[in-house]
Amino acid sequence: MSPLIRFDQVFVTAHEKTILSDISFTLFPGQKAVFYGKSGSGKSSVLKTVLGLLPLTRGRVYFQEKPLTPASVQTIRSCTAYIGQEPILGAETVRDALLLPFQFKAHREHRPTDRQLIEVLQRLQLPVDILSQNSNRISGGEKQRIALARGLLLGKKLYLLDEVTSALDAESKQAVFDVFSDPDLTVLSVAHDPEWLERCDMIFGLEAGRLTQEKRHENP
Structure with a gap:
């Protein structure tokens, strides 16, 4: 290898x-x-x-x-997914932050469904209602897990x-x-x-x- x-x-x-x-x-x-x-x-x-x-x-x-x-x-x-101590999520709501990369041509065909969003949130011990929250008002630990969720949705290795x-x-x-x-x-x-x-x-x-x-x- x-x-x-x-x-x-x-x-x-x-x-x-x-x-x-x-x-x-x-x-x-x-x-x-x-x-x-x-x-x-x-x-x-x-x-x-x-x-x-x-x-x-x-x-x-x-x-x-x-x-x-x-x-x-x-x-x-x-x-690569880089996750710092205070990730910049780049969108107003958590849902928009998770979906942000899928606006681009390279990922557009792999846009996750609501079910996939919920599954990845549950996997990371995040409540489903966080999707509607303002990205600037969630904690640092939540931001890190949202950034991690985004990496998982993108299939980063x-x-x-x-x-x-x-x-x-x-x-x-x-x-x-x-x-x-x-x-x-x-x-x-x-x-x-x-x-x-x-x-x-x-x-x-x-x-x-x-x-x-x-x-x-x-x-x-």
Whole structure:
């Protein structure tokens, strides 16, 4: 099996400051990986680098064993769901936010039915009546789960997650864990939550932009 994502001695500099130094790791399809470390250690920068949002100073990032370049970055973005700590949903109501990507030609033929919307909400422990709520008035944890629901409706297979369980209660957190137990989904994440770390195949420690720990374990 070929790697989905591979960092090869990656250095990233922004505003004359080195934020990632000599980062190398490999992520295969279906694996769940997490970066942890103090604030400012470069965790979120790893996710942004995957999406081509931060230019490389040295090294290479590969997606499906092809170098990530300004010309090829659209390939990875098209199959990736990035869910930050405070997602921008981009529409007035939650229903409109979920349906927003399906206005575009690439997804128009796969517009979900009301039943599919309800099913994905229930899967993520979200009430059906949230569909009519204003996107700006729901909580941060709800926004993250709506962004996740949108990724699931779009059939995304790669998820870049930034602290997605930090604002969730135990029941909602378990729902997110259950979603990502799917072996078809690949996850590259940032988290401090011990429960999330325990469920990942690979745990990477970061300090001042450098890898300080790499731990692998098999999940039951």
